Amino acid sequence: MTEDSQRNFRSVYYEKVGFRGVEEKKSLEILLKDDRLGILPPHHESHAQVMMYRKEQYCDVLHALEVVRFVSDATPQVEVYLRMYQLESGKLPRSPSFPLEPEDEVFLAIAKAVEEMVEDSVDCYWIIRSFVNQLKNKYRESLPQLPKAFEQYLNLEDSRLLSHLKTCSALSKLPYDHWFKRCFAGCLPESSLQRVWDKVVSGSCKILVFVAVEILLTFKIKVMALNSAEKITKFLENIPQDSSDAIVSKAIDLWHKHCGTPVHSA
Numbered sequence: 001m002t003e004d005s006q007r008n009f010r011s012v013y014y015e016k017v018g019f020r021g022v023e024e025k026k027s028l029e030i031l032l033k034d035d036r037l038g039i040l041p042p043h044h045e046s047h048a049q050v051m052m053y054r055k056e057q058y059c060d061v062l063h064a065l066e067v068v069r070f071v072s073d074a075t076p077q078v079e080v081y082l083r084m085y086q087l088e089s090g091k092l093p094r095s096p097s098f099p100l101e102p103e104d105e106v107f108l109a110i111a112k113a114v115e116e117m118v119e120d121s122v123d124c125y126w127i128i129r130s131f132v133n134q135l136k137n138k139y140r141e142s143l144p145q146l147p148k149a150f151e152q153y154l155n156l157e158d159s160r161l162l163s164h165l166k167t168c169s170a171l172s173k174l175p176y177d178h179w180f181k182r183c184f185a186g187c188l189p190e191s192s193l194q195r196v197w198d199k200v201v202s203g204s205c206k207i208l209v210f211v212a213v214e215i216l217l218t219f220k221i222k223v224m225a226l227n228s229a230e231k232i233t234k235f236l237e238n239i240p241q242d243s244s245d246a247i248v249s250k251a252i253d254l255w256h257k258h259c260g261t262p263v264h265s266a
Contacts (some may be wrong), residue, residue: 058122081129086104137203168232
């Protein structure tokens with residue numbers, strides 16, 4: 001089996017034979033070996049040269065930011081990545097003291113998560129950059145629809161739980177930005193997050209919906225005991241981390257249950 005085949009059908013094959021999540025932690029390594037996110041060309045013999053160009057571009061952009069005093073040695077690395085991205089996309093503010101936009105906060109959350117997964121700063125920036133661009137471009141129309149899909153699938157799985165959320169006026173106040181815009185960055189630990197992002201990178205952002213549904217199902221008793229939107233939202237923004245692996249595994253099961261065996265289903 002070629003590496004290209006492994007990239008496209010790895011997860012689907014293993015899950016078909018009952019091994020959910022096997023090899024998913026290697027997804028970011030595989031991203032650095034192909035052009036799934038437009039990081040590298042498909043021909044391996046070109047990778048070394050392309051990576052040299054990427055490193056040169058990284059250094060050039062970083063130097064430009066240092067010259068205009070937007071970053072320094074004391075600037076947190078994730079903020080450096082943000083300023084580089086802003087400069088490359090033509091959105092660098094007039095001053096580093098300007099308040100961050102909501103999309104900047106999303107970028108930083110994703111950057112912090114990737115920083116935990118990837119050691120090399122150049123690789124880290126290009127993965128962040130490409131991942132964020134995929135969310136902005138490929139999933140631009142899909143992401144705003146996810147809260148509605150969440151309501152639909154939660155109703156199918158547990159209509160009583162959905163009714164409770166509506167009674168408490170909590171449905172519209174759930175942490176959708178953390179779940180969907182940030183793709184659970186900052187909500188799930190690295191090991192669990194990689195498994196979710198593997199599906200997102202492969203072509204389906206709907207997995208995010210099923211992770212959110214499974215969070216509600218997992219903590220149903222706790223959520224049902226809370227009687228205000230504020231308390232429910234606060235709890236869901238800080239779920240216990242020790243349950244995350246099980247939540248993601250069950251979310252993948254739900255994904256297959258409702259969507260069959262999707263490979264590139266947004």
